[in-house]
Amino acid sequence: MNEYKHLTEMIPEMEPDEIFYKRIFLEYPAAHLDQAHTVEEIEKLCPEASSHAAAGFTYHPGNALDETILPSDEDTIIFRHNRYAPAFLHSHTFFEMIYVLRGTCENIFTSHTISMRSGDICIVAPSIIHALSAFSDDCVIYNFLIKSQTFEAVFLNSLPKYGTLHDFFSRALYSPGSQFYLYFKSGKDPQLVNLFKKILKEYQTQKRYTSSMINALLEIFFICLLRNHEKNMIVPNPAGKKQEKNIIFILKYIELHYATLTLPELSAFFNYSERQLTRILKNYTGKTFSTLIQDIRLSRAAELLKQPTLPVTTVMEEIGYSNITHFYKIFEKRFHMTPAEYRSSISPDSSLL
Structure with missing residues (x-):
């Protein structure tokens, strides 16, 4: 059964890793693995969870994840986030897009937390420290790890180059030390779900020109995301002050x-x-x-x-x-x-x- 056909219709069965993480979470409540911790803290609080994570994660937990962990011949890697996996704080040199298809999760930043629900999408810029906490059986969350050059090509290039939004996103997403992300409440937009299914199918089948096809579909995905939900986009204040909704x-x-x-x-x-x-x-x-x-x-x-x-x-x-x-x-x-x-x-x- 191809999972992409049933993304919104059913809850996937627990994978072995998820069963393990859930057991550890229930057996070691004092470790609070659903709360944000550094990798070193998780190692001390629950060595068993830490060692298993290092062996089983799509990418190894670490304080700073470099783009070199991504395959050289792929611009984007896509995977379903493991439920009950320890919420480890990390940053990365690539872009990460989190897409909540079912259930809820907490996206924890150093200064605040956003509670993501079904249909929500968060694009996290490089260098931002955050942790993802998904601790329920019914959540279905996908992670896209996108190389910076690819993200610029498929997202920023879709905006008018002489416009304020292009300059704004460029500055915010690439300025050193900026704590920036784009948070969309898409409300289970069927157009986005359908595009995501096509992207995931392409990624899973790995046909000829798959990378180019995914990039083209991602560009359409981002255009539809901005077109349909720009008014629902939440942008943190780069100065760390009160957020301006307008x-x-x-x-x-x-x-x-x-x-x-x-x-x-x-x-x-x-x-x-x-x-x-x-x-x-x-x-x-x-x-x-x-x-x-x-x-x-x-x-x-x-x-x-x-x-x-x-x-x-x-x-x-x-x-x-x-x-x-x-x-x-x-x-x-x-x-x-x-x-x-x-x-x-x-x-x-x-x-x-």
């Missing part, structure tokens, strides 16, 4: 109206004071409102300059600048060349201003 809406609004938008207009639309909004943008993006607007405009200008017949003056006007001297000055500061030189560098035969 941050994605704010960034998207800036992205849509960058050519004419002012800070007073943005503040009024979201009912914040200008001081509040400035602080929120600084916390989440590391930039001021004016810097965000300028970066979007210049990135968009670079995209438009790829069109060889579009005059530079038209490009300037479309992105919201009316002073040509000012536009040339900030463009040269950003790209270290004039707009005409930039156009020639990407299309040598184009000289139209």
Whole structure:
């Protein structure tokens, strides 16, 4: 019986490892294996569980997991998370996506815990310390371990490169020391479940071009995830302060109206004071409102300059600048060349201003 056909219809039978972990959990209640511990702490609290985990885990428990543990010929590995496995704290240099198909689990970070339920998806960035606690018979949870280069190709490349969201995710997901993840409440979205079944089937059958097929399906999966559940996405504040539930809406609004938008207009639309909004943008993006607007405009200008017949003056006007001297000055500061030189560098035969 192929498991992918029954992901949401039935609870898988307990595997030998899961039976072992459940027995250890019940026999050693004082060890609290459902709570987050370092590998060293688990070794002291319950040596039997630690030694078994080291032999039976898809990847060995460790404080810091490197991308080299993933097969060199695979961009992504997928496995069902062992129920009752000790919740060991760890970080990794790759991306991890946790998909809860049934039941519940706790995703434990150093500063807080998120309780994940059926349909929830969490994408954990590299370097973040966390532990997964899944201690019930009825939970069905899958882990995707995705190489960083692959994640960038299938997730970040699906976003407009001149947009605020692309810059926001890039900074948050790759900034050293940032405690960042994306948490979606997808509510058992049938479209996502169906895509996941296709991904898992492809992974299990390992046909020709399987890696390329999985990457293509993952890109569709992420696009549908953002399209259908962007409004339900929870993003922690990178500054470690109060979470702002409207941050994605704010960034998207800036992205849509960058050519004419002012800070007073943005503040009024979201009912914040200008001081509040400035602080929120600084916390989440590391930039001021004016810097965000300028970066979007210049990135968009670079995209438009790829069109060889579009005059530079038209490009300037479309992105919201009316002073040509000012536009040339900030463009040269950003790209270290004039707009005409930039156009020639990407299309040598184009000289139209």
